[in-house]
Amino acid sequence: MDLFPPSNELGATLGRIRGLVLTQETAQHAVDLLAQVTQETTSNASGAGVSLIHESQRTSVGATDALVRTADDLQYTLSEGPCLTAWSTRSPVTIDDTTIDVRFPQWSAAAAGAGVRSCFSVPLLRGRDSLGAMKVYSTVPAAFDDADRARLTSLSIAASALLGHVQTSETSTRISSELRESLRSRDLVGIAKGILMEREGLSESEALAxxxxxARSTGVPFRQLTADIVNGHGDHGTRDALR
Known part of the structure; x- marks a missing residue:
């Protein structure tokens, strides 16, 4: 099992999310999509969620199912829990077994009663700001290992830049500089593929082709072509290139 998801896979995933998010320009749409991706990225997760938090209050919440919504609601009702702590301390929080963990006694007992046995929460950080938290829950104890935590941490870095982009209402025709930096230049290809997959209904292999x-027919350098698509500059006729 790879410790980190392949960069092109992560780039394509976030590129596709970006293509969807920018059609609506809402943080709620972003967290809904990111919650789904978070669960898919972590194989042992029973459910996943993404919360944007401001002054200890949720402003937007994405959850894959009722288990996640219940576990999250309990944290804000009881004013304690791993998600709130990850957000406030800017550090990941792991609970291997809610029936024996003593850090959040009220929440752990209530969560265990609801069916949650283990969880991992990672903060969404953008510069000095803590935007919220991304989390996965499982109905079995000790469900998440180092590889799972590494994957979620890797995803959270790029997700934070994307959410910051949406929150600050930057122009919808270019990707934020933070996201470009977090994914690095090699991920422009993955992001461009994801955008084309969503915008033009292509498969991943068709988008790359x-x-x-x-790039070959226009003489535009491949990296420049992908950068232009990511930044929303011009129409490179990529669908026509398949014909």
Whole structure:
């Protein structure tokens, strides 16, 4: 099992999310999509969620199912729990077994009663700001290992930049500089593929083939072509390149 998801896979995933998010420009839409991706990224998760938090209050919440919503609601009702702590301390929080963990006695007891046995929460950090937290829950104890935690931490870095981009209402025609930096230049290809997959209904292999063919036919350097698509500059006719 790879410790980190492949960069092109992460880039394509976030590129696709970005393509969807920017059609609505809402943080709620972003957290809903990111919650789904978080669960898919972590194989042992029974459910996943993403919360944006301001002054200890949730402003937007994405959850994959009722188990996640219940576990999250309990934290804000009881004013304690791993998600709130990850957000406030800017540090990840792992609970291997809610029936024996003593850090959040009220929440752990209530969560165990609701069916949650283990969880992992990681803060969403953007510069000096803590935007919220991303979390996974499981109905079995000790469900998440180092590889799971590494994957979620890796995803949270790029997700934080994306959410910051939406929250600050930056222009919808370019990706934020923080996201470009977090994914690095090699991920421009993955992001561009994801955008084309969503915008033009292509498969991943078709999107890559279209990018390659268009770069060759226009003489535009491949990296520049992908950067232009990510930044929303011009129409490179990628669908036509498949014909």
């Amino acid at each position: 279209a990018l390659t063919a268009r």
